Amino acid sequence: MQQIKRVVLITGSNKGLGFGLVEDILSKSSQQFRVIMTARDQQRGEQAFQKIKAKYPEEEVDFHLLDIEDDQSRESIVKYISEKYGKIDILVNNAAYLLTHDLFSQPEGYQPSVETAKKTFSINLFGTIQMTQEIVPFLTDDGKILQISSRAGQISRQPQQTQQLLNNTEAFTVQKITELAEDFYKQCENKIQPKDQRWSFSAYEVSKCLLNAFIRHVGLSLIKQNQSMYSITPGWVKTDMGTSNAPRTVEEGNDTSYYLISSVPFGRNDQLNCKFIADRNVIDW
Template sequence: MNSILITGCNRGLGLGIVKTLVKLPQPPKHIFATCRDSDKATELKDLAASHSSIHILEIDLLNFNNYGNLISQISEVVKDGGLNVLFNNAGFAPKSTRITTVKLEELMRALHTNTVVPIMLSKACLPLLKRASITNKNIAMGVRRAAIINMSSILGSIEANTDGAIYAYRTSKAALNAATKSMSIDLLKDGILCVCLHPGWVRTDMGGDNAPLDVSTSSRMIIEILLKFNEMNNGGFYQYDGQKLPW
């Protein structure tokens, strides 16, 4: 892939994916990494200082009015090549999980961050993604042509839910899965791959210290599987190792 936009790169999986990409034998020419506050993204800034391919874009993704400026910044860099991949990674997981403790503000924030942001950012990026798809029309559907990758979770699977609870996070990710499926249908004619991905249970601020996977392992396997995805994977829900997950 020539260019990729990844949200939520100040820490965790977003940062891990950026680290993985720059280590590829043929890394992307342009890696656009968003964060809310670049002053707090010390590790990302250090990485960008030694890799000119990394462009740090400061944005609060909940401020939808700023999307136009974000797209303009990316367009100035990629020009006629467009944007190959939008990776909607940024997410929010509330601490309250039970029906007796769930809070309205947590539900709303989860839905806005985990569902509304990926939908609206995908919409904003469509002209750039379509441009990339047209430019690479002789390449098979996948991340080397044009793709939207939405970071979901197994907790968004309705079929796999045997424990209940986790209302805000489960519902927001289930809604994201539904949106991704619709995108895969609506954008098929444009040659844009749309997939939702479960990164595994990873040791991050969100996943906690007991998670079995470290960030570098999950990130590496995510990139490996993304590079293999094709039109047969369009509209699917997959785990970091390529296993297809139940809706």
């Protein structure tokens, strides 16, 4: 009897970590999984898909356009999943945005503009949250959600008063996260002194910090009893986003994600669920 393959949807998988994870799955576990690749640009997505098909001609992989910032684009892929698969087993929210100097080589006195903050949050935070919320009804009852985050999002990088606020789980909702994002935008509007800052001076750091807060405080109420959600830091990886200065290869950066996909059993894992994971171990968020 032929084994029914689990379906993995990976956002932002036309390059970098996402593309590498597609390769990991198809080269190491194609007997267990089939993959849906996505990209926000049709041409680049098709080129990546054809590259995968040429390298793995016998494996089951599809491509669908997906811009997680766009309501209609998310609606389109949900419809595609519903009609072609009915359900998926794993969502990997990998799509992300980083303006290089917002994290690396910040000039003296740097503060992100409101435009930079909103663009970063639109993908890294709100697009990711909305993608998660819209996929949950189409996730199998023992399914997994992998949220690709970053050590840059650890709350220890935020001012002390903000750390205390983020550690307070009472009444923490998506609306609360939206209010905190608006507060960061206000900080970006005016030049302030470090002593007056409520957030770090990096839109990327704050976007990932609030994503981690969402996973930790809201994630458990969003998923079903036997589903799991994981927050993963791949480390500093050699990609377009991470730059060539990064010490890790794509395969090294994807090790924890691939482990959670292929080796951690489906169903609720209380030791890892809604936790922040690096190198296969839970770390402080």
